[in-house]
Amino acid sequence: MPSSSPAMKKRSNAKRAVSLYIHIPFCESKCPYCSFYSTAMAPGKVENFLGALEAEIDLLKAAHKVLPDVRTTYIGGGTPTVLGPSHWVRLIDILEKGFRFLPGNEVSVEANPGSISRELISLWKEWRVTRVSVGVQSLRDEDLFLLGRSHDAGRSAEAMKIVTEAGFSLSADLLFGLPGQDIRGWHESLKGVIGAGADHVSVYQLALDPGTPWGDRPPAGLAEGYPLYRWAQYYLEKKGYRQYEIASFAKAGKWCRHNVVYWLGGDFLGLGPSAWSCNGFERSRNVIDLDEYCSITGRGELPVCFSEILExxxxxxxxxxxxxxxxxxxxxxxxxxxxxxxxxxxxxxxxxxxxxxxxxxxxxxxxxxxxxxxxxxxxxxxxxx
Ligand code: SF4
The missing domain is CATH 1.10.10.10 (Winged helix-like DNA-binding domain superfamily/Winged helix DNA-binding domain)
Structure with a gap:
């Protein structure tokens, strides 16, 4: 049985560096297809979240005596860029006090074109950020309108420009299988993000997850995904992007090391509401509600709602x-x-x-x-x- 193999035992006892994920649980508004946990901003909520995040780190330290070193970091959500500069200063302070970041740490931040700002870019530049993943989704305004996004294609182009000008590695997320999307429109988006200097492109098929507005009532005219995906594979490879995962293409050496850890079974520590962690063969998840997350950590308990031993x-x-x-x-x-x-x-x-x-x-x-x-x-x- 795998659970009794010597390698597994050795693995679960060793002290290892981890990949760190921070879930920022806020969005400006909820997109109709999104199944990630996020909530609307309200006065005091960000401060409460940051206080709870700090408490979660302290509780982990108390439980494990010493926290693992960090080899890659991913700040996602939700929308990390809805936090303003002063909140980001606090977030960085909390993370720096909590962890030792190994040299060569890859630090990715997800950014929404509608809320990324030059102030945030400067802060990230001074800190450890190496990659910015911009949620472009499409470079056609009609697609963005249908998706209910707050930004337009021009805003995305501007966001990508400030990211590359600052010297970050730029990753662009695109969605395919959208209502009324054809190869021409899809190609426009692919070509646009390449032209903007993305060295990493993620292409996701629009998912209709149950419990989301579009999952329960799918929009009319959804495009068939297969030919669009096939085109992305052909075109991106032709332009020098190697497909290294089903949804991910990168220029040489530019793949996301953090995400590779998930796919190749490495250890990761997720903090914040709804974040998953995996330590050896033990997987756990935090509570999927911000208020609950704040109140549990406020009582001095770890906010874990689920855990299992994988075997x-x-x-x-x-x-x-x-x-x-x-x-x-x-x-x-x-x-x-x-x-x-x-x-x-x-x-x-x-x-x-x-x-x-x-x-x-x-x-x-x-x-x-x-x-x-x-x-x-x-x-x-x-x-x-
Ligand atoms: S901005 Fe991103 S995380 Fe927020 S609701 Fe939309 S898709 Fe989900």
């Missing part, structure tokens, strides 16, 4: 699926050292019927071809226990 077939399938999302795929030697040769055999048997134009096999392991990435969801089904 057995569930763990093995999950790690196989995550690895196959990436261009590195499942590396046989590493996989069997972690989970045992029998687990690797089980996964390989489940993948046996996948044709070679979708799944590439080499002596080192298996990985999805470009075509395979287009049908990833059907491949995951075959890997489920």
């Amino acid at each position: 057995g077939d569930v763990l093995v399938s999950e790690r196989a699926i995550l690895a196959l999302r990436t261009r590195w795929g499942i590396r046989s030697r590493k996989f069997s050292a972690l989970f045992g040769a029998g687990s690797l055999d089980t996964i390989m048997q489940r993948l046996e019927e996948i044709p070679s134009h979708l799944l590439k096999r080499s002596r080192g392991g298996v990985y999805l071809s470009r075509e395979g990435m287009r049908v990833g969801n059907s491949i995951w089904q075959m890997l489920l226990p």
Whole structure:
């Protein structure tokens, strides 16, 4: 059984550096397709959140005596840029007091074109930020209007410009499968973010998650995602962006090291409401409500609402699926050292019927071809226990 393998025991006892995620739980307004936790700003709420974040770090320190060092950092949400400069000064202070950042730390911040400002850019420049991920979504005003976004394409162009002028690595998020979207419009957005100097592009298909307004009542005229995704793969690769994960393309050496940690089964510590953490094979989640988060930490308790030990077939399938999302795929030697040769055999048997134009096999392991990435969801089904 994987849970009793020597590597697993060794892994769970060792002191390791982690990847740190901070969830900023505020947005200007709620987008109709979004299932991430966020709430509206209101007087005093940001101060309460920052106080609770500091308390969460102190509680973790008290529980574990010493906090792990940080090797990558990601400040996401929500919308980190709705916090003004003075709140950012406080946030930075809290993080600097709480953690030791290892040299070469990659620090990413998510930015909304509607709220990014030169003041924030200056602060980030003085601090440790290395990458800014701008939520462009589309460079067509009609798409942005439909999505209910507060910014227009001109504002996105301006946001990307101030990010690159400041010398940050620019990542741009784009959405495809939008109502009425065609290849021409999609190409315009891809070309626009490349022209703006993005060295990393993430392309996400519009998801219709249950519980969101669009999940419950999908808008009319949704575009078929497959040809748009195929075009992104073709065009971005032609322009020198390597696809290193199902939704992620980067110029050489510019992939997001923080996200790679999630896909390759590394340890991460998530702080803030709704944030997930994974320590070895223990996964946990914080409460998904800001007021609850503040009141639990205020009582001196860790705000964890869920935790589980990942083991057995569930763990093995999950790690196989995550690895196959990436261009590195499942590396046989590493996989069997972690989970045992029998687990690797089980996964390989489940993948046996996948044709070679979708799944590439080499002596080192298996990985999805470009075509395979287009049908990833059907491949995951075959890997489920
Ligand atoms: S701005 Fe981003 S996090 Fe906020 S509601 Fe919209 S999609 Fe969700």
